Amino acid sequence: MLRFIQSILFLLIAFNAMAENTINKSPELKDIFYGESLFYAFQNKHFDAISKLDAELGQFYALDNPALDPFNQHINHAEFSVGSFELAYRMHQRAGRAIKAIMESSLNQEIRNEAAYRLAQIYYRKNQPGNALDILEKIQGEMAEDLRVDEIYLRAQVYISTGKFAEAVTLLKSIENEDKYKGYILYNLGIAYIQNGEEKKGIVALGEMGKISSDERGILALKDKANLTLANRMLENGSPDQAKQYFSRIRLNGPFADRALLGLGWVNVSLGQFKKALVPWRILHKREITNESVQESMLAVPYSYSQLHYYGQAALSYGEAMDNFGSEVDRLQVSIKSVREGKFLNAILDKQGERDENWLHNLRDLQETPETRYILSLMASNDFQQSLQNYHDLAELRMRLSYWLATLDVYVELIEIRRKYYEPLLPVVEKQFKKLDARIRLRLSQRDRLDQRLKSLVISRRPDYLATAEERGIQDKLAGIELYLSSNPQHYSDEVRQRIARLKGVLHWNINGAYHERLTHAYKQMKTLDVYINTLNKAYKSFIRTRQAATQSYEGYDIPIRQLKTKIQATQVKVDGIMARQGRLIEALAVNELERRRNLLEEYQIKARFALAESYDRATKKQQKAQEDKFLQSKALKESAEKNKQDLNVKDTQQEQLLQEQPVEAQPAPEKEETVQ
Amino acid sequence: MRKTILTLLTILMLNITSAIAADVTKEQIKGLDEQVQDIKKDVIDLTAGLLQLEEKLLFPSNSQFALFVSLADPEDLRLDAIQIKLENKVLAHHLYTFRELEAMQKGGVQKIYTGNIKTGDHKLVISYTAKAVSGGEMKRSSSYTLKKGVGPKFVEIKIGGPDAGDQGLEFKDW
Numbered sequence: 038m039l040r041f042i043q044s045i046l047f048l049l050i051a052f053n054a055m056a057e058n059t060i061n062k063s064p065e066l067k068d069i070f071y072g073e074s075l076f077y078a079f080q081n082k083h084f085d086a087i088s089k090l091d092a093e094l095g096q097f098y099a100l101d102n103p104a105l106d107p108f109n110q111h112i113n114h115a116e117f118s119v120g121s122f123e124l125a126y127r128m129h130q131r132a133g134r135a136i137k138a139i140m141e142s143s144l145n146q147e148i149r150n151e152a153a154y155r156l157a158q159i160y161y162r163k164n165q166p167g168n169a170l171d172i173l174e175k176i177q178g179e180m181a182e183d184l185r186v187d188e189i190y191l192r193a194q195v196y197i198s199t200g201k202f203a204e205a206v207t208l209l210k211s212i213e214n215e216d217k218y219k220g221y222i223l224y225n226l227g228i229a230y231i232q233n234g235e236e237k238k239g240i241v242a243l244g245e246m247g248k249i250s251s252d253e254r255g256i257l258a259l260k261d262k263a264n265l266t267l268a269n270r271m272l273e274n275g276s277p278d279q280a281k282q283y284f285s286r287i288r289l290n291g292p293f294a295d296r297a298l299l300g301l302g303w304v305n306v307s308l309g310q311f312k313k314a315l316v317p318w319r320i321l322h323k324r325e326i327t328n329e330s331v332q333e334s335m336l337a338v339p340y341s342y343s344q345l346h347y348y349g350q351a352a353l354s355y356g357e358a359m360d361n362f363g364s365e366v367d368r369l370q371v372s373i374k375s376v377r378e379g380k381f382l383n384a385i386l387d388k389q390g391e392r393d394e395n396w397l398h399n400l401r402d403l404q405e406t407p408e409t410r411y412i413l414s415l416m417a418s419n420d421f422q423q424s425l426q427n428y429h430d431l432a433e434l435r436m437r438l439s440y441w442l443a444t445l446d447v448y449v450e451l452i453e454i455r456r457k458y459y460e461p462l463l464p465v466v467e468k469q470f471k472k473l474d475a476r477i478r479l480r481l482s483q484r485d486r487l488d489q490r491l492k493s494l495v496i497s498r499r500p501d502y503l504a505t506a507e508e509r510g511i512q513d514k515l516a517g518i519e520l521y522l523s524s525n526p527q528h529y530s531d532e533v534r535q536r537i538a539r540l541k542g543v544l545h546w547n548i549n550g551a552y553h554e555r556l557t558h559a560y561k562q563m564k565t566l567d568v569y570i571n572t573l574n575k576a577y578k579s580f581i582r583t584r585q586a587a588t589q590s591y592e593g594y595d596i597p598i599r600q601l602k603t604k605i606q607a608t609q610v611k612v613d614g615i616m617a618r619q620g621r622l623i624e625a626l627a628v629n630e631l632e633r634r635r636n637l638l639e640e641y642q643i644k645a646r647f648a649l650a651e652s653y654d655r656a657t658k659k660q661q662k663a664q665e666d667k668f669l670q671s672k673a674l675k676e677s678a679e680k681n682k683q684d685l686n687v688k689d690t691q692q693e694q695l696l697q698e699q700p701v702e703a704q705p706a707p708e709k710e711e712t713v714q
Numbered sequence: 715m716r717k718t719i720l721t722l723l724t725i726l727m728l729n730i731t732s733a734i735a736a737d738v739t740k741e742q743i744k745g746l747d748e749q750v751q752d753i754k755k756d757v758i759d760l761t762a763g764l765l766q767l768e769e770k771l772l773f774p775s776n777s778q779f780a781l782f783v784s785l786a787d788p789e790d791l792r793l794d795a796i797q798i799k800l801e802n803k804v805l806a807h808h809l810y811t812f813r814e815l816e817a818m819q820k821g822g823v824q825k826i827y828t829g830n831i832k833t834g835d836h837k838l839v840i841s842y843t844a845k846a847v848s849g850g851e852m853k854r855s856s857s858y859t860l861k862k863g864v865g866p867k868f869v870e871i872k873i874g875g876p877d878a879g880d881q882g883l884e885f886k887d888w
Contacts, residue, residue, distance in 0.1 A: 069782055069868055069888045072823030079817030084754075088761045095762065107888075128751045420743050427750045434757045441764050448771055579833070582776050582864070589774065597767060601760070608756055615749050622746060625738045 067110035068093075071118075078118065083126035084433070090119050113139075113148050120155060124162075127426060133159045140175070150176045154188050161191060166198035186217045193225060202233035220249055220256040224263055231270075243267050247286055261286075261293040268300055277307045295321060295330035302337055311344040326361060327411050329634070335361055336641055339648065348656035355649035362642045369635040372410050376627045382620045385425065386432055415630050424623045431616040438609050445602055448594070455591040463587060470580065477577055484570055491559055500548045503555040511544055777830040778866040781806070781838075784823045786875020786884065791844040791852060793818070793873060798827065799839040800860075805829070823870065831867070836860045840871055840883060856881035 070093050078086035094115060097108045108115070116139055123132035136159070139152040153176045160169035173192050180188045189212050196205035209226040212218070223246040230239030246263040249256065264286045271280035281304045287297035298317040305314035318341070321334040339354035375381065415421050490502060504512065515537060522529040769778075783796060793815060798806045806827040810818075818824060841855040856879065860869060868888040878884045 069823055069870055072784065072821065073782065073825050075820070076814075076817050076822030076824050079820045079822045080813045084758070084761075088758050088765065091758060092762045092765055126754065127747075128754055130748065130751050131755055420738075420740075423747065424743065427747060430754065431750060434753065437757065437761070441761075444764075444768075448767075451771070578864075586774050586776055590771070594767070594771065597763075601764060601767065604760055608753070608760060611753055611756070615746070615753055619746055619750065622738060622742065629738060 068106075068108040071108065071111045071115055074118070074122075078122050078125075081125070083122045084437075086122045087119060087126060087128075090115060090122065094119065113144065117151065117155065124159060127423075127430070129159055129163055140172075146178050147181050150178065150180050150188075151184060154180065154184055154191065157195065158191060161195055161198070166195050169195045170199055186212050186215045190218050190222065193222075193229070197225060197229050197232065200232075202229045205229040206233055206235075220246060220251065220253075220259050223249070224259055227263065227266075240267060240270070247283065257288065258292050261288055261291040261297070265293045265297060265300070268297070268304075272300075272304070272307075277304045280304050281308070289320070295324060295328055299330040299334055299337070302334065302341075306337075306341065306344070311341040314341045326365065329637070332362070332365070332638065332641065336645060336648070339645075339652065343648070343652055343655070346655075346659070348652045348659055352649055352652035352656055355645045355652055359642060359645045359649065362638045362645065366635055366638050366642070368410060369631050369638065373628055373631045373635070376624055376631065379620075379624070381624065381627055382428070385428060385623075411631055411634065415627055418626065418630065421623070421626050421630070424619060424626060428616065428619045428623055431612055431619060435609065435612050435616065438605050438612065442602065442605050442609075445598055445605070449598060452591045452594050452598075459587045459591060463584070466584070470584070477573060480573070481570065484566060487566075488563060491556075491563055494556060494559075498552070500552040500555075503552060503559060504548050508544055508548060511540070515541055515544070773828055773830060773866075775866045776864060777832065778828070779831045779860070779862060780828040780866070780868050781826050782823045782868065782870045782888075783808075783818070783826050784821075784870055784872050785818045786872045786878060789847070790874040791846050791882075794843045794845065796826070796840065796842040796871075796873075798871075799841075800831075800836055802837075802839075805838075826871075831860075831862050833862050833864060836862060838869075842873060842883075844873070852882075854881045854883065856883040858883075858885045 070089065074086045074090040074093065077083075077089065093108060097103050097106055097112070100106055103109055103112075116135060120132040120136045123129075123135070133156060136152050136156045140149050140156060142149070153172050157169040157172040160166070160172060169191075173188075173195060176188070179185075189208050193205045193208040193212075196202070196208065206226065206229045209222050209229060212222055213226065215222065223242055227239045227241075227243035227246060230236070230242055232239075243263045243266060247260055247267060249260050251257060251260070264283045268280040268283035268287075271277070271283060281301065284297050284301040284304060287293055289298075298321040302314040302316075302318040302321070305311070305317075315338060318334045318338045321331055322338060324331045326332070335354075335358035339351040339358065342348075342351035342354055416425075493499070494502060518537060522533065773780075781798060785791075785793065793810050795807070795809045797804060797808075808824075808826055814824065836859070838858045838860050839855065840858065841853070844852045844854075846852050858869070858871075860867065870886040870888060872878065872884040872886060874882050875884060
């Protein structure tokens with residue numbers, strides 16, 4: 038039963054990641070900056086993706102009318118994306134809060150359902166299936182089609198974790214034929230059946246999984262896992278024959294190969310087939326010595342020899358195992374010391390320096406040193422992996438903070454250079470600008486007056502407004518003459534009066550007659566003027582902006598930069614503190630694991646020592662028995678020889694020679710070993 | 715005997731999955747993990763502020779322009795490299811890694827260049843090399859007049875797709 042609980046835990050942890058990264062294709066792009074954050078996210082550069090998307094969201098919510106911004110079309114996706122990126126960056130708390138906010142918003146039900154699904158996923162990942170179930174219960178109506186299977190699959194996983202196996206079976210059966218999660222559904226179905234007491238159905242489902250054909254590494258690993266689970270189940274049920282079948286299906290190069298080889302050997306032992314047990318164990322024997330299964334096989338192989346009465350060979354193998362255990366214990370001792378000296382953390386940081394996102398996986402390829410010799414064994418623990426990831430993330434944060442601190446120093450210098458350049462220049466420019474500004478304003482007000490006048494002409498006809506300068510001159514002259522004549526009436530003859538009236542009439546005729554033409558012309562002129570005015574305005578605004586930009590290029594940064602620097606320094610102290618604690622925790626985990634392995638090896642050593650003594654004892658006894666048998670045989674031969682002394686004299690001599698030359702039987706014949714192999 | 719062996723091997727095969735000894739508790743791991751999450755949030759917030767300051771300082775909105783590269787049809791071609799010239803001077807050159815290409819094929823958009831430029835018209839020449847579906851080498855080039863106004867200017871260079879010209883390039887002002 039314990040193994041089954043372990044199997045479920047394995048599923049919960051290992052395969053949840055698949056459903057987690059659901060944002061793996063962008064929607065149709067309506068905002069270029071959203072696309073940019075996806076570019077980082079798809080490369081697993083989650084820090085950059087979150088920072089950029091966060092900044093975008095911040096700017097969006099600060100807008101007066103966000104609905105008009107193109108980002109509005111991505112807002113739901115963006116909120117989910119941030120949550121998703123945060124999850125991938127192992128920021129579950131923040132991701133949870135963000136998604137919960139959507140769930141409780143007034144957005145449409147489909148979006149809220151999706152939010153509930155994502156939040157349930159977070160709880161499930163954090164090993165809180167009860168909370169996950171509560172959230173899933175809040176889903177109302179239909180899920181979006183692209184998440185339908187995901188939601189059912191998650192719900193089934195949650196049901197398994199909360200002991201609702203019958204419900205899990207029903208759900209998993211409903212999506213049994215879906216391509217998404219193919220294999221995973223079948224495996225979970227098998228587990229749910231077994232947990233629900235439907236052992237036969239469970240074994241059928243797992244058996245089906247154990248024969249599934251696929252090229253995917255994940256599915257193949259799960260296939261092996263199913264076979265291993267079944268094999269162990271069969272062993273528990275006392276059916277080693279069936280267990281053997283399942284063990285045999287497991288790939289020799291898969292992640293469960295070592296355990297399968299070890300198990301297969303033990304199954305053969307339980308069937309009394311000791312020679313056959315040696316076959317998988319000898320394969321295992323040649324594998325990496327730090328592997329727990331390999332170390333166990335070092336005891337298992339001589340055990341089989343002893344069962345086959347090859348006591349000499351068993352004694353030799355036990356001796357060899359003891360030597361190996363002894364040197365491994367010494368190495369473990371050195372490893373523990375090395376880890377305690379901080380060399381393991383340094384090795385991690387060196388690898389992290391490569392800035393490869395697969396660094397965790399690449400740790401397996403680290404050059405063998407005392408501190409990294411048992412890295413594979415250490416990596417088997419999820420807590421250890423999570424701690425390593427955290428340590429790696431903290432180291433990255435520390436690098437980023439150092440970079441920003443250095444960059445801020447450069448910016449301070451840059452600002453100073455700009456200040457030195459602009460500060461003496463700007464007052465001169467400003468003085469000239471003020472003069473030009475007054476003239477520009479005058480011209481602009483003149484233009485506005487003209488514009489108003491033209492507009493008023495449309496409403497009320499005023500031909501005199503459109504009189505030419507010459508006509509206005511003539512009008513002034515005529516008015517002057519009339520004024521003169523009114524004070525000197527002796528010169529004001531009828532002829533003069535008629536001439537003035539005629540001239541005024543001509544003037545009136547010209548001004549009024551050409552009114553429409555002049556009005557049209559005036560509009561055209563105004564338009565031409567506007568072109569120049571626009572150019573003037575542009576130049577004016579451009580100057581204002583340039584002057585403003587010049588000022589802003591060095592002013593107003595001192596306080597923000599000082600504040601940011603203080604914050605960075607404070608954060609650096611915090612990061613260093615947490616990193617030190619995280620490092621100590623990693624070292625403690627590593628030392629604990631290494632000590633466990635060392636204790637195990639010391640136990641093996643004791644077992645091997647006793648078994649070795651027993652094997653020698655038996656080998657000696659066997660040898661003595663063989664000698665006794667031979668002595669009795671020779672005695673009988675002597676007696677018979679005496680009887681036929683004369684006839685068999687030559688034969689008797691040969692028999693004695695043979696007795697001296699023949700080796701003891703404790704060493705098994707090599708050809709026997711070859712057949713085992 | 716057989717039952718004893720079975721029991722023995724079941725015990726032997728049990729995996730000791732938990733490597734946590736008594737002096738490192740789950741609570742300790744969880745507590746530290748939460749602290750790491752908090753500090754990540756602090757650094758992300760700080761970075762947002764720093765990015766804003768950087769943009770304001772280095773790329774003021776009146777002169778800022780940025781160029782983005784995206785793939786219109788991910789199945790169409792495999793982009794190897796791109797070169798962008800502005801007024802006949804190389805502005806940016808990029809060789810694509812497998813991960814970058816994969817990210818673009820999924821819909822990510824690469825910001826290839828951010829800089830400053832004066833208002834007015836500017837000639838951009840974009841050249842790229844790629845592998846076609848057929849396996850053949852493709853070399854294409856196209857020009858575009860960038861009209862820089864008062865505000866910041868963002869141009870997307872979309873490679874491939876139905877609306878692209880004979881050089882397989884489409885430009886979009888954002």
